[in-house]
């Protein structure tokens with residue numbers, strides 16, 4: 001059994017016939033600052049684990065969370081596991097859960113659904129947006145976070161029209177019909193094969209145009225999309241590891257970058273966005 005679950009996994013498990021027992025293990029001071037936790041969760045003081053751990057039913061599957069999915073919930077998960085409790089902690093904690101819920105409530109998420117994007121597509125869009133925002137917040141100067149969020153949520157809009165390399169172009173077309181801003185359309189159009197330059201466009205079956213990135217936000221959206229693929233394929237334990245080992249993971253898994261030129265573009269982006277920090 002994994003020691004963690006993502007906010008999206010928790011959301012799906014809570015809606016299932018066998019929801020986990022969710023325990024809020026934030027420190028008392030943190031909880032005072034923000035009383036609202038994940039709906040349905042019971043709070044237990046992480047410092048008093050000895051007192052309450054014995055009360056957990058032996059058959060229960062437990063999900064614990066703290067503020068950011070750091071040492072507090074990791075420690076509680078570890079202690080519960082040692083007592084034989086089936087426990088996992090929520091990656092990114094309450095912060096990641098709340099951000100995911102906010103993204104699901106975003107007007108752009110409603111737009112995706114209205115255009116026929118399935119639930120699975122929405123979950124991918126939300127994950128890419130969460131990753132893209134995390135990468136963007138680490139940059140200096142700070143990119144336009146609104147553009148990063150919108151570009152990431154809407155990047156695969158075109159998949160309702162085309163499932164191949166043309167879904168970026170198709171998405172930009174559809175987005176234009178829907179009145180989306182040009183900067184968002186660029187994020188959508190350029191994410192496929194990570195910013196294809198003019199001379200390579202036709203080789204990918206794209207119109208003969210320059211799809212190179214001009215804004216850092218476009219680059220971040222496409223990079224986050226690939227990080228999401230790495231996580232979905234189980235090639236990294238979490239976002240931090242995926243970001244850290246990105247070039248080697250891509251090099252070892254040919255199906256991810258698909259060709260040498262795309263791999264080289266990803267490597268350039270990784271150097272630009274991740275080093276030095």
Ligand SMILES: [Fe+2]
Nearest residue numbers: 155156191192
């Ligand atoms: Fe895509």
